Amino acid sequence: MKTTKAEKMREAIRHAAAEFMAEASNRTSLVTVTNVHLAKRGDSATVLITVFPDDKEKEALEFASRQGGALRDFISKRISLQRVPYISFALDVGEKNRQKLDELSNS
DSSP, X not given: OOOOHHHHHHHHHHHHHHHHHHHHOOSSSEXXXXXXXXXXXXXXXXXXXXXXSXXXXXXXXXXXXXXXXXXXXXXXXXXXXXXXXEEEEEEOHHHHXXXXXXXXXXX
């Protein structure tokens, strides 16, 4: 399977975002970076996260959104890119649904 430049960039951003969130989080919840959606031109990226416990999702998403600029700085120092994409955050509802299906199938 051939790995494209965009896939490499997406994976590098995912790793950097995970490292950044581990360092920047306040430890009241567990924030996991699950995926990154990269725009075709590479000028924007949406970092998908999951949060445990569920009742901390809103706070964690707000925190992550406030940290977007700091994450861009972090990425620019870690990854050699011509242009660092604009970063936004979203909850990974696909992963949440998968976890619910796992719970139901194990019941």
